[in-house]
Structure formats: structure tokens, C-alpha cells
Amino acid sequence: MASDISLPQGEETKAGHTNADEPKAHTRSDDPRAGRTRQQIFEALRQLMSDGNASVTVHQVVQAANISRSSFYAHFNSLDELAAELLRNQFADIGTAGVGLRREDLLAGPDAARIGYSRLVEHMVENFPLYSSALEMPLARNAYDEIVEAYATRLLESMVDREAVPSGINSELATTYIAGGAMTLISAWMRERLEVSDDELVDQLVALLPNWILEPTTTEKTHT
Secondary structure: OOOOOOOOOOOOOOHOOOOOOOOOOOOOOOHHHHHHHHHHHHHHHHHHHHOOEEEHHHHHHHHHHHOOOOHHHHOOOOHHHHHHHHHHHHHHOOOOOOOOOOOOOOOOOOHHHHHHHHHHHHHHOOOOHHHHOOOHHHHHHHHHHHHHHHEEEHHHHHHHHHHHHOOOOHHHHHHHHHHHHHHHHHHHHHHOOOOOOOHHHHHHHHHHOHHHHHOOOOOHHHOO
């Protein structure tokens, strides 16, 4: 399913272009026209990536957005920068879904973890062409890794009962470690390196969590 989007030589950054007159990208303004232009650019890239194009270029984006090349570079320094911001905006749809369910004692540990991971995986499936393509773009890949790991970390932090953390374990380091593993596992699945269904992936993500997170007990409590 994953497409192999790459950036042709000369398309990665503005510095690689021969047109010296292209304006340097600047911060967004409150001008509604600038906002509309950015939205056109986002929609153009989203469509191109979702269509599974073998290669996406700035030329294709400006054509699809019906804007000039200089307009593109007035907003973004490179295609990678655009892809990274698009990814962050897209992932904002899921936000903190599933996070905090355990903290508020609404669900037991395994149920809270399953809901959190299920929403993450469902979001990936719904936007599979976009995310799988983004994995092939350097800055977008960095953004993808940061976003998925941050979500997994927030989910874990909301579940951890610090009074039940076993002696000798640093809860902050543990949640970062576990979240990193979840991010790596999901990325491998997105790249079709793992032959498991959506539900099986969620099952494994939950099963791999340590018991002191899923089912903290008073016998494991330690006071520092």
C-alpha cells in the first residue's frame, strides 16, 4: 500500500533552485489571502500524496494549487517543510483522543490503552496514503516520528500511577522507552514489514505494556 514518494534533485530546498528571484519564505501573516494560499498549497500536496504519486515536486504542487512558484516560496522554504507542517496539521485531528481516560478513573488500564492505541491506528488507516508517503520524505518523517511518539508518551503518562512504579524504575525514562517502541512498531506496520491486521497490531501494543502500567498494585509501590 505504501507509495514511494521522493524529492527529485533540485526540489529539496529553495537553495537548490536556479531562480534567484524567488522570495524567501516568511512567517504567516494575518492577511486572509495568505491564509487561503497556504490552504491551497496544503490541499494540493495532500491530494498529490494521497494519490500515491511516485514523485512529488514543487512544480506539481504549484500547478495543483494554481499558484505561482514565487507564492509557494513565500510560504515554505522547501517541499519537506511543507510536508512536515501538513502532517502536524493532519494529526491534530486526533489530538489527545484516548489520553486521560485512566487518569480520570474512567477505564481500567488495558481498556484505556486499547482505546488510545485503537484511535491512533484507526487514524493511520484512514489517512494511510498520506502517512505512508510522508515516511519517505526526510523532514516529514521526522515530524511523523515526533508526533506518534508524543501521542504514545502522553497516553502512557496518563496511565502511570507513580506510586505503583517498581523500585529502581524511572517512570519518565520508561514511558519514553515504551513510546519509542510503539512508534517503531507502528512505522514498521505502515511500511508493510509486519503482516498483522489492525486489531492484531493494537492487541500487541497493549500486550507489550508492562503490568505495572496496566494493572498497578499496592505491593509494587515505592516511596522516594
